[in-house]
Amino acid sequence: MTELPVPGTLAPTVPGRWHRRPGRGQVTVAMSVVIALALLLPLGLLALDARAAGWTEIHRVLFRERSWYLLQHTVFVSVLTVVFAALIGMGAAWCTERARLPGRRAWTVLLVLPVAIPDFVVGYAWHSIDPTINGLFGATLVMTLGTYPLVYLPVAAALRRTDPAMEDTAHSLGAGRLSTFVRVTVPLVRTAVLGGGVLVFLTVISEYGVFEILRYQTFTTEIFTEFQFDAQAAGALSVPLVCLGLLVLAVDGIIPRRAVTSSTTSRVAAPQPLRRATLATVAALGVLVVLGVGVPIGTLLYWMAQSQHSTLPAAATLGAATGATISYSALGALVAVVLALPVAMMSFRRSTTPRIFLERSTYVTQALPGVVVALSLVFFATHYAFVLYQTSVLLVVAYAILHFPLALVCVKTSVAQAPARLADVGRSLGKGPMVVFLRVTFPLLLPGLLAGFCLVFLTAVTELTATLVLAPIGVQTLATQFWAYQSEVAYGAAAPYALVIIALAMVPGALLGLWFDRERHVRANLTP
Amino acid sequence: MSTIELRGVAKRFGVTPVLTDVDLVVPDGSTTVVLGASGSGKTTLLRLIAGFEQVDAGTVSIDGRVVDDGVRSVRAQHRGVGYVPQEGALFPHLTVMGNVSFGISRADRSRAQELIDLVGLGGLGRRYPHQLSGGQQQRVALARALTIRPSVVLLDEPFSSLDASLRTGLRRDVARILTETNATTVLVTHDQNEALAFADRIAVLRRGVMVVSADPHELYRHPPDVTAATSLGEANILAAEVAGNWARCALGAVPLHSHAQVNDGPAQLLLRPEQLVVHLEGGPDTVAAIVVDTQFHGHDTLVDLVVDDPEHQALLARVPGDLVLSRGQRVWVEVHGHGRVWSIDHGTDGESPAARRRA
Numbered sequence: 106m107t108e109l110p111v112p113g114t115l116a117p118t119v120p121g122r123w124h125r126r127p128g129r130g131q132v133t134v135a136m137s138v139v140i141a142l143a144l145l146l147p148l149g150l151l152a153l154d155a156r157a158a159g160w161t162e163i164h165r166v167l168f169r170e171r172s173w174y175l176l177q178h179t180v181f182v183s184v185l186t187v188v189f190a191a192l193i194g195m196g197a198a199w200c201t202e203r204a205r206l207p208g209r210r211a212w213t214v215l216l217v218l219p220v221a222i223p224d225f226v227v228g229y230a231w232h233s234i235d236p237t238i239n240g241l242f243g244a245t246l247v248m249t250l251g252t253y254p255l256v257y258l259p260v261a262a263a264l265r266r267t268d269p270a271m272e273d274t275a276h277s278l279g280a281g282r283l284s285t286f287v288r289v290t291v292p293l294v295r296t297a298v299l300g301g302g303v304l305v306f307l308t309v310i311s312e313y314g315v316f317e318i319l320r321y322q323t324f325t326t327e328i329f330t331e332f333q334f335d336a337q338a339a340g341a342l343s344v345p346l347v348c349l350g351l352l353v354l355a356v357d358g359i360i361p362r363r364a365v366t367s368s369t370t371s372r373v374a375a376p377q378p379l380r381r382a383t384l385a386t387v388a389a390l391g392v393l394v395v396l397g398v399g400v401p402i403g404t405l406l407y408w409m410a411q412s413q414h415s416t417l418p419a420a421a422t423l424g425a426a427t428g429a430t431i432s433y434s435a436l437g438a439l440v441a442v443v444l445a446l447p448v449a450m451m452s453f454r455r456s457t458t459p460r461i462f463l464e465r466s467t468y469v470t471q472a473l474p475g476v477v478v479a480l481s482l483v484f485f486a487t488h489y490a491f492v493l494y495q496t497s498v499l500l501v502v503a504y505a506i507l508h509f510p511l512a513l514v515c516v517k518t519s520v521a522q523a524p525a526r527l528a529d530v531g532r533s534l535g536k537g538p539m540v541v542f543l544r545v546t547f548p549l550l551l552p553g554l555l556a557g558f559c560l561v562f563l564t565a566v567t568e569l570t571a572t573l574v575l576a577p578i579g580v581q582t583l584a585t586q587f588w589a590y591q592s593e594v595a596y597g598a599a600a601p602y603a604l605v606i607i608a609l610a611m612v613p614g615a616l617l618g619l620w621f622d623r624e625r626h627v628r629a630n631l632t633p
Numbered sequence: 634m635s636t637i638e639l640r641g642v643a644k645r646f647g648v649t650p651v652l653t654d655v656d657l658v659v660p661d662g663s664t665t666v667v668l669g670a671s672g673s674g675k676t677t678l679l680r681l682i683a684g685f686e687q688v689d690a691g692t693v694s695i696d697g698r699v700v701d702d703g704v705r706s707v708r709a710q711h712r713g714v715g716y717v718p719q720e721g722a723l724f725p726h727l728t729v730m731g732n733v734s735f736g737i738s739r740a741d742r743s744r745a746q747e748l749i750d751l752v753g754l755g756g757l758g759r760r761y762p763h764q765l766s767g768g769q770q771q772r773v774a775l776a777r778a779l780t781i782r783p784s785v786v787l788l789d790e791p792f793s794s795l796d797a798s799l800r801t802g803l804r805r806d807v808a809r810i811l812t813e814t815n816a817t818t819v820l821v822t823h824d825q826n827e828a829l830a831f832a833d834r835i836a837v838l839r840r841g842v843m844v845v846s847a848d849p850h851e852l853y854r855h856p857p858d859v860t861a862a863t864s865l866g867e868a869n870i871l872a873a874e875v876a877g878n879w880a881r882c883a884l885g886a887v888p889l890h891s892h893a894q895v896n897d898g899p900a901q902l903l904l905r906p907e908q909l910v911v912h913l914e915g916g917p918d919t920v921a922a923i924v925v926d927t928q929f930h931g932h933d934t935l936v937d938l939v940v941d942d943p944e945h946q947a948l949l950a951r952v953p954g955d956l957v958l959s960r961g962q963r964v965w966v967e968v969h970g971h972g973r974v975w976s977i978d979h980g981t982d983g984e985s986p987a988a989r990r991r992a
Contacts, residue, residue: 526722529685532709533716534736535781541710544735548726 134460136447141466143444144506147473150481151347154340157484163341166331176345179323182244182316183309189249190305191298193393194256199290200386202264203272205376207383212390213261214618217254219397221610223567223584224251225314226603227397230404232318233596244321248309250397255308256301263297264290282377303357304471307350311474313570314588325570328476332574340484343477350472358465402607405600412597422586427605430582433497433572434565435558437504441512442557444505446550449516454525464513471510478503479574500575504565511564512557519553559613566609583609635696635784635817636661637682642691644677651677652841655691659834664811664818665846666828668864669838675821676719678838679787682819683716684709695785715783715816719790721770723762729773730758736781748776751810768799775807779814786811788820792827804831825865829853837861853905855890855973862903862973867935867949869909873902873974880974883946884909884920887972895974903973906935909950911958912965919965922948924958934958938966 155163166172200206201213219227228247231238238246271293275285291298313325324346332339379386452464470478482503486494493499523546531541569584576585583602590599637659644652651674659665669675680686681693684700684707693701695714700707723732734745749758752772762770771791778786791807792800808831811818822828828835829849836846845857856862859870873880873887875895880887880902887902889895912919921941928935933954940946941963950966958964 522725524722526718527724529680529683529709530716530718530722530724530777531735532685533683533712533714534777535710535713536736537710545724549724 133447133451133454134463137451137460137463140444140448141463144467144470144509146485147478147481147506148347148469150484151340151343151477153488154337154481154484155344158337158341162337163344166338166341167345171327172345175322175324175327176349178241178321179310179325179346179349181241182248182321182323183306185241185245186248186252186309187302187305189245190253191256191302193249193253194301195260195291195294195298197253197257197390197393198260198264198294199286200390202261203290203377204386205378205383206390207387209376215394215398216257216390217614217618218394218611219251220254221563221567221614222251222398222401222607223314223569223603223610224248224312225318225569225584226405226587226606227251227401228315228318229591229596229599229603230401233404233408234400239319240321243319244316247315247319248312250393251315252305252308253393253397255304256298259297259301260294263294267293299357299360303353306353307471310346310349311476311570313474313476313573318591325474325476328480329570329573332476332480336480336483339480343474343480346474347472347477350474351469354469354472402604405604405607408596408600409604412600422581423601423605426581426583426586426602427609429576429580430566430584430606430609433500433582434504434562436501437508437565438512438558438561440501440505441509441561442516442554444509445512445516445557446520446554449513449520453517453520467513468510470506473507475503475507475568475571476574478506479571483574495577497577497580500572500577503571503575504561504568507568507571508561508564511560515553515557515560516550517553519550519556522553523549556617559616563610563613563617566606637785637817637819638692638694638697639678639682640692640694642678642681642693643689644674644681644686645689650841652681655838655841655843657836657843657846659817659819661817662815663833664808664820664831665834665836666832667819667821667836667838668823668825668828669821670823670864672840673838674841675823675838676789679716679789679819679821682785683714683787684712713781713783713785715778715781715786717771717774717778717786717788717791720767720794721762721774723770723773723777725762727761728758729754729760729762729765732762732773733758733777733780735777741780745776745780748779749773751779752776753806767795768803771795771803772806775810779810779816782814783816786814786816786818788818790822791820793822793824800827829865835865837864856903858975859901859903867906867951869902869904869906869949871902871904871946873900873972874898875900875974875976880972883940883942883944884948884966884968885918887968889974890971895976899977900974901977903975904968906949906951908968908970908972909938909948910967910969911936911938911950911952911956912967915965916967919967922964922966924960924962924964926960927958929954938964940966 197216201209201216206212224247227250228243231243231247272285272289275289276282280288310323311325312323313329315321316323316326317329324342328339328342328346331342448464448467452460482499483494486499527545527549528541531545532538536544566583569588572582572584573588576582581589583606587599587602587606590596590602637657639655639657642652642655642657643650655674655678657665657667657678667675667678677686681688681701682695687706688701688703690703692699692703693706695712700712724735727735729749730742730745733749734742737744746755746758749755752775754769754772754776757765757769762773765773775788775791788807792804795803804827820827820831822831832849834846835849835852837844837852839860844861845852847855852861853865856865862868862870871882871884873882875889875897877897878889878891880889880900882902884904887904911922915921922938923941925937925939925947927937931954934952934956936950936952936958938948938950940948948966952958
């Protein structure tokens with residue numbers, strides 16, 4: 106037996122092969138702290154902005170009849186949209202996941218398409234058809250058509266995950282189809298509906314373009330108008346809007362969530378026959394798709410066909426705007442995904458309370474409307490970093506901040522695909538951490554990173570408000586050009602820009618669809 | 634020379650101690666099975682030897698070289714320790730060939746192919762992990778660990794996720810391959826059959842403390858305490874009265890091992906079920922008993938009995954499979970071999986004498 110060296114006095118046999126005890130993931134924690142602070146920066150800047158405006162200014166802007174009127178408008182349209190989007194989203198999810206629906210695969214794609222069509226384009230389409238579509242009715246119609254996929258997607262995923270045996274059991278206990286739906290299916294997807302509903306609410310209170318087109322005044326339209334004359338009043342007006350968003354996020358956070366036991370079998374629910382209701386169901390879904398996708402695209406094509414060549418934009422202008430949109434959106438998506446990676450790794454590898462809290466804090470940006478983030482960045486640039494003012498850096502940063510939560514959701518899924526034990530095995534086979542990262546961790550993360558990139562890119566391409574505020578003077582993106590033309594009621598000139606936006610958003614949308622489908626395969630393969 | 638040696642190893646996660654003052658020596662080329670219930674710290678023990686975790690106190694040495702002394706540790710990638718994780722943990726994005734050749738250079742593909750053939754998966758090199766059965770995945774994981782020509786191989790519950798029918802065959806193959814490669818092996822499991830069949834030595838880990846480390850035969854016959862006795866297989870634990878080299882219990886006087894060092898007085902007596910021989914007719918040194926229940930296992934049958942006296946001492950006997958007994962039948966029991974006793978005042982480890990066998 107070899108004599109044991111005295112601990113501590115031992116010289117490293119090979120220099121550099123020893124390491125001091127590492128902090129468990131302290132690097133990712135430190136990075137996450139920095140990222141979370143950066144994401145919460147707009148909130149702090151908003152506070153500074155409001156303080157700079159002074160109490161009298163806040164008082165003048167907020168404590169008047171008009172604020173009450175704006176608050177009512179904002180809440181009315183948000184609540185109505187949430188209700189309708191939840192009903193439509195749940196119904197559509199049940200149809201595609203549990204009913205014997207003809208052409209099921211095609212419907213799962215068609216029902217999600219509105220995600221790729223900017224809401225302001227839908228608003229423009231309807232308004233150009235009939236200018237009397239406006240006010241609360243028009244705003245609710247357009248926002249519902251644009252946001253129901255935010256409920257449909259999580260509910261469909263939840264229905265796919267839950268064991269169909271629960272519904273079978275309910276039937277065997279004598280519950281009818283409606284009774285089973287209300288007493289078993291709805292409670293099973295409750296969490297998904299709530300999550301989707303919160304997203305819808307936050308989307309609606311942040312919306313600007315639709316309400317401007319449909320002449321429905323909310324806080325965002327007011328902030329935007331004020332911004333053009335008096336930036337400080339705009340800052341003050343943002344405060345109640347942000348409070349509303351934070352309130353909804355907080356309510357969402359304190360609602361208790363029961364963990365739904367997910368199905369361990371790969372058994373798929375036997376689709377229920379619709380029988381005589383088949384035609385009515387297909388017709389209803391068809392109407393939904395026509396209203397949300399057919400009408401906007403049809404209107405755009407109609408306006409393009411109507412215009413003379415002279416009123417259509419030159420290919421060069423369109424090309425430049427497309428280039429600007431792609432580069433800003435891609436950069437924003439890249440930054441968001443790169444920032445999401447350490448946060449996802451931190452919270453997945455070890456979920457302690459501080460780490461979960463840190464991760465959750467990054468979701469707060471969801472409650473920040475694009476116009477508010479944009480204004481806070483303008484405030485930041487004008488007060489602290491003037492070199493950045495009127496540069497594209499601010500726009501890219503705004504995209505990254507606004508869409509960080511989307512990136513995080515996707516990246517977290519992929520981090521779960523690359524558990525630490527796989528990296529451990531790689532190291533035990535004699536490979537250093539860099540090699541293991543490149544050959545094991547990164548390839549496993551890649552699909553999720555790409556999905557996050559696609560999702561943020563898609564959302565950034567269809568973004569209007571922050572782009573209008575932050576696009577440097579002289580730079581035109583597809584969204585700002587479209588906006589400029591439609592404001593002048595040059596519908597024909599605006600149409601090509603909207604069509605390119607939709608085309609750009611469809612590509613990552615299709616990739617995302619593939620990814621979700623693949624995830625399903627992965628799950629099916631893991632279950633014996 | 635690849636002896637693994639752990640001295641006074643302690644490890645805690647946060648405030649939860651996982652391992653406390655663990656000593657373990659695995660001699661060169663031998664196989665030690667660490668037996669413990671889930672949560673006893675066995676996986677952590679493997680991860681410390683592999684270098685994925687660092688000890689809080691104590692030392693780990695491999696081949697006489699300290700690799701972790703509580704202050705600094707040699708990184709996992711420089712230890713040359715083959716690791717077969719639970720359920721294989723194959724890289725899902727790589728083929729069987731990609732997995733096996735992960736740790737070696739491209740030029741060494743032939744070695745990867747040799748190992749794939751060695752574990753009996755020749756021809757499956759292009760498959761992906763999800764296209765393999767559980768047993769095949771384990772074989773790939775073993776081949777992958779062996780590519781780096783490790784002098785030490787660690788296996789974490791390698792057979793626990795497999796069907797019983799697959800298990801025996803794979804266990805035999807793995808034992809053969811490891812013997813051929815002459816690697817020092819540590820396997821952790823919660824399955825006593827696996828431990829007894831696989832091990833040169835068995836180490837029992839209980840709540841982070843190493844209870845004993847011994848030869849399986851020795852451990853089966855002379856376990857250090859009641860819990861160790863029951864964790865290694867079915868056992869009768871009887872109340873007894875020791876006098877010299879004899880213990881008097883419900884089955885009469887039972888001889889003790891000559892080297893048993895137990896004070897006279899009340900004690901607990903271990904008799905394995907196979908030490909109780911069941912006769913259909915009475916004879917000298919037999920005690921009458923009634924059959925309560927039988928569990929037929931094919932090659933043998935486990936018989937629940939009660940002694941036919943007012944005490945109704947419950948017993949468990951193992952009889953040949955061709956001996957058919959029926960409930961309520963009267964039989965006679967004779968004790969073969971020697972008993973193992975522990976004085977009541979120590980070594981009982983809080984177990985009630987009624988705890989007769991492992992669930």
